[in-house]
Amino acid sequence: MAAAATLREITAGDKEEDVSAFRSHCRNFLVESILQIQKRFDLDAEIHDIVQCTLPQNAAPTIPPSLEGICQKLTYLRELHNNEKIDREWREHAMHDKVNGDLNWEDKMALSGITVVCILMLNVFLTRSEWIDMSHAYRENMNGATDPFEISLLHYGATGRAPFAITYKMRLNEHSGTHIDAPVHFSKGKPTVDELSPENLIGHAIVVNITEQALKNPDYEVSVDDFTNWEKEHGAIPKGTIVFLLTGYGKYWGNVIKYMGLVGNISGDFHFPGIGKDAAQWIVDSGKIKGVGLDVRSLDRGQSKDFFAHRILLGNELFGLENVKNIEKLPTRGAIVYVSPMKIKNGSGGPTRIFAQTDPVARSSHQTASIVLLLSIVFAILLK
Numbered sequence: 001m002a003a004a005a006t007l008r009e010i011t012a013g014d015k016e017e018d019v020s021a022f023r024s025h026c027r028n029f030l031v032e033s034i035l036q037i038q039k040r041f042d043l044d045a046e047i048h049d050i051v052q053c054t055l056p057q058n059a060a061p062t063i064p065p066s067l068e069g070i071c072q073k074l075t076y077l078r079e080l081h082n083n084e085k086i087d088r089e090w091r092e093h094a095m096h097d098k099v100n101g102d103l104n105w106e107d108k109m110a111l112s113g114i115t116v117v118c119i120l121m122l123n124v125f126l127t128r129s130e131w132i133d134m135s136h137a138y139r140e141n142m143n144g145a146t147d148p149f150e151i152s153l154l155h156y157g158a159t160g161r162a163p164f165a166i167t168y169k170m171r172l173n174e175h176s177g178t179h180i181d182a183p184v185h186f187s188k189g190k191p192t193v194d195e196l197s198p199e200n201l202i203g204h205a206i207v208v209n210i211t212e213q214a215l216k217n218p219d220y221e222v223s224v225d226d227f228t229n230w231e232k233e234h235g236a237i238p239k240g241t242i243v244f245l246l247t248g249y250g251k252y253w254g255n256v257i258k259y260m261g262l263v264g265n266i267s268g269d270f271h272f273p274g275i276g277k278d279a280a281q282w283i284v285d286s287g288k289i290k291g292v293g294l295d296v297r298s299l300d301r302g303q304s305k306d307f308f309a310h311r312i313l314l315g316n317e318l319f320g321l322e323n324v325k326n327i328e329k330l331p332t333r334g335a336i337v338y339v340s341p342m343k344i345k346n347g348s349g350g351p352t353r354i355f356a357q358t359d360p361v362a363r364s365s366h367q368t369a370s371i372v373l374l375l376s377i378v379f380a381i382l383l384k
């Protein structure tokens with residue numbers, strides 16, 4: 001055996017052996033010996049770790065069991081050399097490199113910098129929050145406007161003071177396009193649009209999907225069951241929620257016949273879904289909902305003759321949103337919606353820009369977690 005020959009050589013020479021020379025010579029011997037020991041004594045040691053242990057310059061990633069322990073079966077080896085001493089030297093070497101390996105200040109700063117960049121990148125990838133525009137653009141010949149939206153050019157081109165300027169003049173009904181119904185719209189004395197506070201106009205959104213029922217039946221009325229079933233499936237509606245009802249009619253925007261349900265109906269009667277009386281009362285009684293929006297022209301269905309949804313919801317100081325766009329892009333829950341109506345003094349409603357941010361909760365918790373992680377690692381590096 002080559003390793004045995006090497007050992008004989010060392011001991012037969014009876015001279016002062018250089019420790020490093022011995023290490024390299026005995027490595028082969030150890031490998032073969034330990035392989036045999038593993039076979040014979042079922043020793044629970046990885047040959048890789050043991051070999052690593054014999055190479056001080058390549059100290060193992062984890063400190064292996066003591067060489068003395070590994071070699072306890074090798075009585076003949078222990079007799080031949082002072083393994084305890086070698087073991088101690090190797091372990092000191094490994095400890096020095098792997099445990100007490102102090103970084104200098106430049107290394108620490110570089111490591112901190114790399115850590116900051118990595119965590120910021122991670123943060124960007126983890127926080128893919130999306131913004132959704134929920135308003136249709138105002139233009140002439142909008143679907144179902146009570147009065148036509150009119151816009152005309154007032155000025156185009158050079159002015160006395162600037163090489164270019166453009167200005168339009170417009171005329172519109174408060175209740176055209178994507179707009180808000182302020183409580184006063186159907187309830188005398190209730191808040192006007194300019195009295196709605198910003199905190200009332202921002203809130204968590206949920207989406208109740210009634211597309212299946214509504215596309216089958218254009219006169220569909222949202223029922224109490226639609227809400228209770230939603231809660232069974234998705235949990236209780238949180239307080240301060242803005243509810244969006246997805247009827248599926250939003251996809252017909254631009255086609256007034258289909259959007260207003262005038263197909264085969266020359267009488268002018270509208271056929272589009274809306275909120276039923278009982279459902280409107282349930283929304284109010286829940287005490288958790290501050291506004292309701294739909295992707296149709298009205299809170300009440302096209303066939304409504306009494307506007308109960310308007311009367312009940314607005315009468316209890318909720319606001320309504322009509323002709324809302326992109327409800328289908330909102331998650332069922334978890335988005336935050338910003339409702340930003342034109343602030344018209346004593347207005348009953350007004351053109352409204354609505355936009356939503358998806359997953360803001362996950363976003364803020366990712367950011368918090370990232371900052372905590374970042375600070376912890378930087379401190380750990382700097383204080384080490």
Ligand SMILES: [Zn+2]
Binds near residue numbers: 175179322
């Ligand atoms: Zn309205």
